[in-house]
Amino acid sequence: MKAKQRKPLRQRRTSSEQRTRRRNLIRRALSLLLLLLCIVPMLGGGLQPLWVIPAAVCICMNEDLYFCMASGVLAGFGIDLACGSVLGVNAIYMVIICTAVCLLFEQILRRSFLHYFVLTAAGVFLHGMLRWVLTVGIFRTEGREFFWGRILLPSALLTLAAAVPVYLLYLPLSHLLTKRVRSMDAAAIRRDL
Amino acid sequence: MNLNAFFRSAKFRVLLCLLALLTGIMLYSLKSGAHTDYLTRMMQHISAPARKASAAISGEVNEHLDTYFGSKAYRDENARLRKEIASLNAQLIGYDDAIEELEALRDQLGIKQKHRDFVLSEPCKVLMPVANDLTHSFLIDQGEEDGITLNAPVICADGLIGVITELSPHYATVTTMLSPELSIGAVILQTGDSGIVEGDLRYAVDDRAVMMYIDEHSTAKEGDLIITAGTTGLFPYGLPVGNITEIDLEESGLSKTAHLAPSVDFSKLESVTVLLDFEGKGESFGES
Numbered sequence: 408m409k410a411k412q413r414k415p416l417r418q419r420r421t422s423s424e425q426r427t428r429r430r431n432l433i434r435r436a437l438s439l440l441l442l443l444l445c446i447v448p449m450l451g452g453g454l455q456p457l458w459v460i461p462a463a464v465c466i467c468m469n470e471d472l473y474f475c476m477a478s479g480v481l482a483g484f485g486i487d488l489a490c491g492s493v494l495g496v497n498a499i500y501m502v503i504i505c506t507a508v509c510l511l512f513e514q515i516l517r518r519s520f521l522h523y524f525v526l527t528a529a530g531v532f533l534h535g536m537l538r539w540v541l542t543v544g545i546f547r548t549e550g551r552e553f554f555w556g557r558i559l560l561p562s563a564l565l566t567l568a569a570a571v572p573v574y575l576l577y578l579p580l581s582h583l584l585t586k587r588v589r590s591m592d593a594a595a596i597r598r599d600l
Numbered sequence: 601m602n603l604n605a606f607f608r609s610a611k612f613r614v615l616l617c618l619l620a621l622l623t624g625i626m627l628y629s630l631k632s633g634a635h636t637d638y639l640t641r642m643m644q645h646i647s648a649p650a651r652k653a654s655a656a657i658s659g660e661v662n663e664h665l666d667t668y669f670g671s672k673a674y675r676d677e678n679a680r681l682r683k684e685i686a687s688l689n690a691q692l693i694g695y696d697d698a699i700e701e702l703e704a705l706r707d708q709l710g711i712k713q714k715h716r717d718f719v720l721s722e723p724c725k726v727l728m729p730v731a732n733d734l735t736h737s738f739l740i741d742q743g744e745e746d747g748i749t750l751n752a753p754v755i756c757a758d759g760l761i762g763v764i765t766e767l768s769p770h771y772a773t774v775t776t777m778l779s780p781e782l783s784i785g786a787v788i789l790q791t792g793d794s795g796i797v798e799g800d801l802r803y804a805v806d807d808r809a810v811m812m813y814i815d816e817h818s819t820a821k822e823g824d825l826i827i828t829a830g831t832t833g834l835f836p837y838g839l840p841v842g843n844i845t846e847i848d849l850e851e852s853g854l855s856k857t858a859h860l861a862p863s864v865d866f867s868k869l870e871s872v873t874v875l876l877d878f879e880g881k882g883e884s885f886g887e888s
Contacts, residue, residue, distance in 0.1 A: 450651040451658035452728035452738070472611045476618055483622075488647055489731045491766070491773065494640045495626030499619060506615055510606065543801065548780050550802030557805055558732050 435474060437580050438466045442478055445573065446485035454558065456565035458573065459485045460534065461527045463501060465577040467508040468518050479505030490538070500537055504530045520574060527570045535559040641768040648771065651739070655728035718836070719877035721748060726869050727771070735779040735804050736866035737762075742874070743770045751834060753875040759840030759863030760784070760828060761872055772874075776866055777841065778804040785829040786811055786841050788858075793818040794829055795858070797841055803859060807866060809842065814856040820847055826860055836878040 420428070445458035459482035467475045482505070483498030490497070508526050516522045539559055543551035606612055629640055724740035742748050744767050754761045754774045762782060766773035775782055777799060784797040788811075795814040803810060811826055824844045830837025842860035849856050 446647075447650045447654050448658070449654075449731055450647060450728075451654035452731050453658060453662070455731045473614065476615060480618070480622070484643065488643055491730045491733070491737070493626055494629040494643065495622045495624075499622045499626065502615070502618055502622065510603070514602070549800050550780075550804070553801045553805050554734060558734050562732050 434580060435470065438470065438474075438478070438577075439481070441573075441577060441580070442466065442481055442485075446482075446489070449485060449489035454561055454565070455489065456562060456569040457486060457489075457531065457534065458566070458569050459501075460504075460530050460566055461523075461570035461573040462577070463505050464508050464523060464527045464530060464570075465573055465581075467505045468512050468523060469581050470509070472506065472509050472513075475505040475509040476502055479503075486534075492538070492541070496537075496541065497534070500534060504533070523574060524567075524570060528567055531563045531566045535563050644768045644771060651728060658728075717877075717879035718875060721746065721874040721876055723871045723873055724748075724754075724772075725871055730773065734801055735799055736776045736807075737765075737779065738774055738776075738866075738869070740772050740774060740872060740874075741770070743768050743772050745769045747876055748772050748874050749876065753835050753839070754872050755839060755875055756864055756869065756872050758865075759842070760835065761864050761866070761869070763834070764874065774872070777809055777862060778807065778866070784835060784841065785831045786826050787829045788814070788818070788820045788844070789825040789827050791818055791820045791824065793820055794831075795855075797826065797860065808845065808859050808861060811844075811858040811860055812855070814847070814858060816849060816853065816855055818847075818856055820844060820856070820858065822846065826858075830880060833880060833882045836875070836880065 442459060442462050445462040449455050449458055463478050463482040466478045470478070479502035480498050483496075483501035484494070486492070486497035486501070487494050508530075511526070512518060512522075535555075539551070539555055542548075543554050548554075625639060632638075632640075721742060724742045727739040727741050730737040730739065740754075748764055748767060750764055750767055752764045754763060760777060762774050762776035762779070764772045765775040765781070777784060777797060779799040780801060782799055785794070786797045787794050793815050795811045797809055797811045800810050814820065822844055826841040826844065828835040828837060828839040828841060840863040842862040844858045845861050847856055847858040
């Protein structure tokens with residue numbers, strides 16, 4: 408039988424590790440704050456951009472999978488509250504989207520505005536489809552095309568427009584509080600940090 | 601880490617557990633009905649201050665934007681109103697006599713007497729409309745603890761607005777008659793023809809609803825008043841619903857369908873009243 412190597416229970420961290428840890432903690436706290444701030448304007452009612460979708464995608468570009476899932480839950484509950492949908496529907500959707508985005512950035516994609524924007528657009532479009540199906544499509548409600556044309560499409564376009572300020576808001580946060588790693592395996596190393 | 605490794609990792613198992621938990625929450629919410637489960641209530645309670653602040657800010661912003669972008673419409677409206685004022689001033693002579701006559705007629709018809717059975721809530725403030733909703737559903741500042749109940753009719757001086765569809769201790773959501781979820785038994789006052797008033801997303805865009813299943817021989821015409829029939833036990837008899845804007849024979853030729861402009865302007869609502877109880881509540885036609 409292969410003997411397992413035991414890790415020491417407590418290992419003293421170097422000052423560099425402590426700094427990185429502190430920086431990660433602050434970045435995460437600020438990311439959550441950003442997400443909460445994005446939920447607030449959606450609660451105001453009326454035709455609204457879904458601010459939390461670009462915010463969640465932004466966060467998922469930089470964070471590890473567990474944090475992305477938590478962000479997805481928070482963002483989803485925010486949408487549920489604002490849009491008056493059954494609690495949990497959007498949370499499930501956002502968890503899946505956040506996980507997918509996180510995996511894509513970890514495995515394939517480079518962090519860039521274009522990738523962020525394309526993924527946000529995909530997320531918004533899928534959310535619109537999901538909402539359309541669950542709200543009017545499944546019941547074959549009369550005039551369901553109006554729901555798409557007058558509510559979902561304008562809201563999706565507003566969300567895409569909102570993706571720019573959200574990115575600009577998150578960019579300094581991520582730049583200042585993420586340790587620079589200049590190697591080919593940057594993503595993997597950053598993840599391990 | 602490739603995807604195969606991800607599917608075998610603990611992270612994937614955590615993801616599955618989280619999705620299962622969220623599915624459970626969703627099913628629980630769904631089962632509780634009308635979004636009145638404990639979790640939704642708690643979240644609504646927690647988010648209430650944010651909602652108020654957000655509604656206040658967006659109201660303020662909308663007002664400013666409206667001033668800039670709607671100036672032409674306001675100018676036109678102003679000109680129209682000036683004309684109306686001039687015409688109303690001309691009609692003012694004899695106004696007092698008309699009021700006395702109206703009071704006498706009301707007494708004669710017994711409307712006052714009939715409405716004494718209404719148990720009304722305190723005036724409820726309209727907090728904000730539901731986000732991204734075509735049918736003008738909105739939130740009011742009173743809930744279960746103020747005596748509001750699910751499916752209670754919501755009215756204002758102009759007539760029927762809708763019903764309470766979601767409830768939390770201090771807040772409630774009102775679904776308006778423009779929503780396809782709501783069906784109201786109604787009567788055309790002038791002809792006595794009955795039908796069903798329903799929302800339709802095609803017409804909700806222009807703040808219109810439809811009245812279906814009107815008798816094919818009905819003589820109802822544009823401008824006729826539609827009131828609640830009071831036959832379902834959900835609404836009392838005689839609440840104004842709207843005026844007919846268009847009436848046509850159905851393609852099948854079996855009945856007529858009327859388009860109606862609601863008596864209430866949903867976009868300008870600031871305060872509403874919930875009808876807590878009335879004579880015949882819960883008794884559908886034939887039971888009483």
